Amino acid sequence: MLEDKNQHKTNIESLGEFGLIDYLTKNIEISQESTLKGIGDDAAVLDFKDKKAVISTDLLVEGVHFDLAYMPLKHLGYKAVAANVSDICAMNATPTQITVSLALSNRFPLEAVEELYEGIKLAAKIYNVDIIGGDTTSSQKGLIISITAIGEANLNDIVYRSGAQPNDLLVVTGDIGAAYMGLQVLEREKQVFLVNPNNQPDLEAYTYLIERQLKPEARKDIKEILEKLEIKPTAMIDISDGLSSEILHLCKQSGVGCNLYEDKIPGDPQLINVCEEFNLDITTIALNGGEDYELLFTISTEDYDKIKGNPNFTVIGHMTEEKEGTHLITRANTKIALKARGWNAIKEE
Amino acid sequence: MLEDKNQHKTNIESLGEFGLIDYLTKNIEISQESTLKGIGDDAAVLDFKDKKAVISTDLLVEGVHFDLAYMPLKHLGYKAVAANVSDICAMNATPTQITVSLALSNRFPLEAVEELYEGIKLAAKIYNVDIIGGDTTSSQKGLIISITAIGEANLNDIVYRSGAQPNDLLVVTGDIGAAYMGLQVLEREKQVFLVNPNNQPDLEAYTYLIERQLKPEARKDIKEILEKLEIKPTAMIDISDGLSSEILHLCKQSGVGCNLYEDKIPGDPQLINVCEEFNLDITTIALNGGEDYELLFTISTEDYDKIKGNPNFTVIGHMTEEKEGTHLITRANTKIALKARGWNAIKEE
Numbered sequence: 001m002l003e004d005k006n007q008h009k010t011n012i013e014s015l016g017e018f019g020l021i022d023y024l025t026k027n028i029e030i031s032q033e034s035t036l037k038g039i040g041d042d043a044a045v046l047d048f049k050d051k052k053a054v055i056s057t058d059l060l061v062e063g064v065h066f067d068l069a070y071m072p073l074k075h076l077g078y079k080a081v082a083a084n085v086s087d088i089c090a091m092n093a094t095p096t097q098i099t100v101s102l103a104l105s106n107r108f109p110l111e112a113v114e115e116l117y118e119g120i121k122l123a124a125k126i127y128n129v130d131i132i133g134g135d136t137t138s139s140q141k142g143l144i145i146s147i148t149a150i151g152e153a154n155l156n157d158i159v160y161r162s163g164a165q166p167n168d169l170l171v172v173t174g175d176i177g178a179a180y181m182g183l184q185v186l187e188r189e190k191q192v193f194l195v196n197p198n199n200q201p202d203l204e205a206y207t208y209l210i211e212r213q214l215k216p217e218a219r220k221d222i223k224e225i226l227e228k229l230e231i232k233p234t235a236m237i238d239i240s241d242g243l244s245s246e247i248l249h250l251c252k253q254s255g256v257g258c259n260l261y262e263d264k265i266p267g268d269p270q271l272i273n274v275c276e277e278f279n280l281d282i283t284t285i286a287l288n289g290g291e292d293y294e295l296l297f298t299i300s301t302e303d304y305d306k307i308k309g310n311p312n313f314t315v316i317g318h319m320t321e322e323k324e325g326t327h328l329i330t331r332a333n334t335k336i337a338l339k340a341r342g343w344n345a346i347k348e349e
Numbered sequence: 350m351l352e353d354k355n356q357h358k359t360n361i362e363s364l365g366e367f368g369l370i371d372y373l374t375k376n377i378e379i380s381q382e383s384t385l386k387g388i389g390d391d392a393a394v395l396d397f398k399d400k401k402a403v404i405s406t407d408l409l410v411e412g413v414h415f416d417l418a419y420m421p422l423k424h425l426g427y428k429a430v431a432a433n434v435s436d437i438c439a440m441n442a443t444p445t446q447i448t449v450s451l452a453l454s455n456r457f458p459l460e461a462v463e464e465l466y467e468g469i470k471l472a473a474k475i476y477n478v479d480i481i482g483g484d485t486t487s488s489q490k491g492l493i494i495s496i497t498a499i500g501e502a503n504l505n506d507i508v509y510r511s512g513a514q515p516n517d518l519l520v521v522t523g524d525i526g527a528a529y530m531g532l533q534v535l536e537r538e539k540q541v542f543l544v545n546p547n548n549q550p551d552l553e554a555y556t557y558l559i560e561r562q563l564k565p566e567a568r569k570d571i572k573e574i575l576e577k578l579e580i581k582p583t584a585m586i587d588i589s590d591g592l593s594s595e596i597l598h599l600c601k602q603s604g605v606g607c608n609l610y611e612d613k614i615p616g617d618p619q620l621i622n623v624c625e626e627f628n629l630d631i632t633t634i635a636l637n638g639g640e641d642y643e644l645l646f647t648i649s650t651e652d653y654d655k656i657k658g659n660p661n662f663t664v665i666g667h668m669t670e671e672k673e674g675t676h677l678i679t680r681a682n683t684k685i686a687l688k689a690r691g692w693n694a695i696k697e698e
Contacts, residue, residue, distance in 0.1 A: 036401060040602070041510050042439035042586055043405035043500070052385060053402055056392035057482055057497055059450040063489040090391035101408040101495055133406055139493075140412040146450055146495035148406055151392070161390050237391060253389070 009109035020110075021136050024117050028131050032096045034152060035130045044132035046097065046150065052158065054151040056087035062142035069193075070186040073112055075214045077119025080145045083240065085127045086218035086293045088151035090238035092159040095220065097132045098124060101146040103139035116143075127220055157223075157232070159297070164235035164254035168298040170317040171233075171307065173219050175266040176243055177282060180289025181274055182206065182213030208270045216293045222312070229306045233297035244287040245340040246296050247317075248326060254298075257324040260317040260338060263331050287328075288341045358458035369459075370485050373466050377480050381445045383501060384479045393481035395446065400501040405436035411491035418542075419535040422461055424563040426468025429494045432589065434476045435567035435642040437500035439587035441508040444569065446481045447473060450495040452488035465492075476569055506572075506581070508646070513584035513603035517647040519666040520582075520656065522568050524615040525592055526631060529638025530623055531555065531562030557619045565642045571661070578655045582646035593636040594689040595645050596666075597675060603647075606673040609666035609687060612680050636677075637690045 012020055021039075030038045037045040046053070060066060060080055068076070081098060088095040100120055104113060124131050129149070185206045192199055203210060219238075226233065235254050237246045243265070251258050265286045275282040298319055299307070307313045317329075326338040361369055370388075379387045386394040395402070409415060409429055417425070430447060437444040449469055453462060473480050478498070534555045541548055552559060568587075575582065584603050586595045592614070600607050614635045616624075624631040647668055648656070656662045666678075675687040 036504075037509065042436040043403045043442070043498075045440070045502075045507055046402040046404065047504075048397060048402065053395040053397060054392045055395065055446075055448065055482065055497075055499070057448045057450055057484055057495070059452055059484045059486055059493070059495055061452050061486055061488050061493070064452075064487045087391040091394070093392070097404075099404065099406045099497065101406055103408055103410050103413075103493065133404065135406055135408045137408055137410055138413045139410050141490040144408070144410070144452065144488075144493055146406070146408055148404075148448065148497045149392075150404070153394075155385075155396075158394055160386065 009111060012104065012108065012110050012113060013106065015110065017136060020113070024113065024136070025131070028121070030130045031128060032130045034096050035132055038130055038132040044097070048152050051152040052155050054088055054091045054093040054153055054158070055148065056084060057146065057148040058084050060145040062144065068143070069190050071214065073115040074119035074122070077116040078123040079214070079216055080147050081120055081123035081127065081129070082216050082218045082293060084147045084149035085123070085129065085220065086238040086240065088149050089218050089220050089222060090236050090295060091151065091153065092157050092223055092226070092233065092236060093151035093153035094223065095127055095129045095149055095151045097130045097150040099133040099148045100131060101135040103137045103144040105139045105141055105143070108143065127218060159233045159236040161235050161237050161250055161253040164250055164256050164298040164319050165300070166256055166319050166321045167301055168234050168319045169301060169304060169315050170247070170258060170260065170296070170298055170319060171313050172239070172243070172266065172294055172296050172316050173222055173312055174292070174294040175268045175271070176239065176292050176294060177286035177289050178209045178212040178268050178271050179216055179291040180285055181271050182209035182211070183291070184278060185209055185274065186213060206270070206274060208268055209274060213291065216291060218293055219295050222295050225312055231299055231303045231306055233299055236295060236297035239292040239294045239296055240290060242288045242290040242341070243296070244338050247338060248340050250296065250298065251319070251326050254319070255322050257320040257322050258317055258326050258338070259320060259329055260327065261329045264314060264316040266314040358460060361453065361457065361459050361462060362455065364459065366485060369462070373462065373485070374480070377470070379479045380477060381479045383445050384481055387479055387481040393446070395499065397501050399503070401504050401507065403437055403440045403442040403500040403502055403507070404497065405433060406495065406497040407433050409494040411493065417492070418539050420563060422464040423468035423471070426465040427472040428563070428565055429496050430469055430472035430476065431565050431567045431642060433496045433498035434472070434478065434569065435587040435589065437498050438567050438569055438571060439585055439644060440500065440502065441506050441572055441575070441582065441585060442500035442502035443572065444476055444478045444498055444500045446479045446499040448481060448497045449483040450485070451483070452486045452493040454488045454490055454492070457492065476567065508582045508585040510584050510586050510599055510602040513599055513605050513647040513668050514649070515605055515668050515670045516650055517583050517668040518650060518653060518664050519596070519607060519609065519645070519647055519668060520662050521588070521592070521615065521643055521645050521665050522571055522661055523641070523643040524617045524620070525588065525641050525643060526635035526638050527558045527561040527617050527620045528565055528640040529634055530620050531558035531560070532640070533627060534558055534623065535562060555619070555623060557617055558623060562640065565640060567642055568644050571644050574661055580648055580652045580655055582648055585644060585646035588641045588643045588645055589639060591637045591639040591690070592645070593687050596687060597689050599645065599647065600668070600675050603668070604671050606669040606671050607666055607675050607687070608669060608678055609676065610678045613663060613665040615663040
């Protein structure tokens with residue numbers, strides 16, 4: 001419904017593999033000092049000097065991770081990069097490079113690949129990462145995007161998932177749940193569109209939610225903010241699969257339990273309104289939604305005063321001894337077990 | 350035809366995404382000093398100290414890059430790693446780590462994924478690279494494998510595609526064309542099998558060719574051999590898409606021309622016999638076949654005495670001034686233009 005059906009279409013087969021790669025990468029510039037050699041050889045060459053290299057990879061499959069019916073290709077490219085950069089930020093590292101591999105079925109004309117690549121290049125510019133390599137090939141069905149993100153950090157700055165201690169405070173950046181609710185809005189509009197293609201959707205009331213779904217941002221800013229506050233988190237993860245799933249990862253890998261307070265989970269006012277409209281429970285959405293790309297971390301209680309009142313952060317709970325288990329303390333002050341029901345690329349149902 | 354149809358099948362959906370990743374990666378060990386943190390966090394952490402990091406990525410799609418009718422999954426896993434490691438070797442670097450992402454349609458039971466992973470793990474062991482991350486997800490159709498290989502090298506050791514000079518000798522490791530011919534044999538047997546599934550193929554005469562196709566090896570040994578000979582190539586590339594295509598890459602990026610001598614191109618005796626059987630021209634196969642994963646490099650004429658008579662190397666031509674063009678000198682001593690007709694994941698036809 002967001003696609004322009006009248007665009008000019010060039011068959012990518014007319015360019016061939018090397019032609020397509022040349023075409024897509026011709027204007028790519030290198031800005032990171034650590035990139036000695038980017039695209040154009042058997043491999044890229046990077047120099048991290050005294051810093052450590054941090055590396056993460058994601059595979060995104062059409063029909064599993066995204067639906068092009070409401071995800072414009074440019075946004076998809078941007079989001080794919082942001083999601084990978086987010087993993088680097090979750091190590092308290094600075095993203096520096098990405099590689100981008102694409103597999104495309106023959107239904108994609110060159111103009112579609114260009115649009116996708118525009119989003120990728122825009123995100124690379126915004127996050128200041130060099131595109132240093134990749135692969136472009138055919139697929140039997142749909143679009144597949146594989147991105148590897150690379151970053152750098154001083155060894156002492158790196159934060160793992162495993163360092164949380166009992167009594168540490170559990171902190172989240174930004175607000176949670178909006179991206180998933182944006183997806184629900186878009187899914188509903190898709191159904192309306194399928195029934196009546198001439199219907200013009202009025203999405204005014206949903207702009208924030210839709211933006212969170214279609215153009216999420218990695219929290220590259222958090223590393224610097226924490227540095228200025230002189231805080232090093234004890235453990236950190238990014239929220240890609242839902243708050244509950246990520247909290248359980250931190251607990252499992254740190255060997256701790258936790259109490260999460262329902263009334264502390266930050267939700268945007270628009271999310272609150274739209275949850276009412278959809279008759280959905282906001283806590284369920286926040287816990288299980290995913291794709292927020294906010295950071296979830298733990299800090300020592302001694303650091304509490306440094307973040308108190310800071311609009312970037314919300315304390316949503318605290319860690320406990322492992323034997324105490326992982327719990328959600330509800331608004332009614334009942335204690336229920338925290339379960340991971342977050343998004344799963346290989347469904348358990 | 351190489352698949353055991355009676356194997357026990359476990360649905361991967363019963364494990365879920367994290368369960369599958371845990372299951373596949375539970376026995377993975379780290380052996381590289383540069384791997385500070387492998388699988389299990391938002392990103393892996395690597396320390397290359399004074400060395401440079403080298404990084405390359407490939408995306409392999411079922412039905413485009415491989416056919417499971419004759420490619421056993423274990424071999425496929427092995428080959429996917431070897432092909433990526435080969436890119437690191439082509440930089441004259443030492444492979445150290447890989448990430449492995451898989452997308453699988455629901456026709457793959459857990460046992461199939463395990464078999465694929467066994468091949469991946471075996472190759473990781475043989476090439477001494479740590480598996481440090483990846484992603485596992487569903488696909489709408491078929492199997493997709495995305496591997497990123499990482500290596501390390503001293504800055505002075507790294508060899509690019511762009512350093513060849515006029516008069517440099519063009520050298521190839523091993524023999525060329527067998528992998529492609531192995532594919533032709535397997536394609537023929539597949540057709541026979543489709544007509545008569547009870548036919549037991551006699552592949553005795555094709556063992557080397559089939560092994561080159563199903564279990565190619567990256568030339569990780571060459572770096573050390575060259576070091577002992579005190580040779581640093583002026584330019585290097587690996588042969589994945591066919592000899593002619595790779596020579597043209599070297600010429601283009603080095604700004605030189607070349608003369609390639611048909612009678613010098615090394616072919617295995619089995620390849621010669623089978624080319625006769627199939628009524629195919631061996632030079633065409635060598636030039637355009639691909640998937641040999643041998644290394645192609647240039648050296649200064651001063652180094653010629655060091656490799657003369659060395660069974661690992663064959664001098665197949667020499668570089669010229671760019672304006673002289675790129676040529677094949679045939680056995681009949683005629684000079685014809687060298688053209689890239691190698692394998693292309695996005696067909697130009």
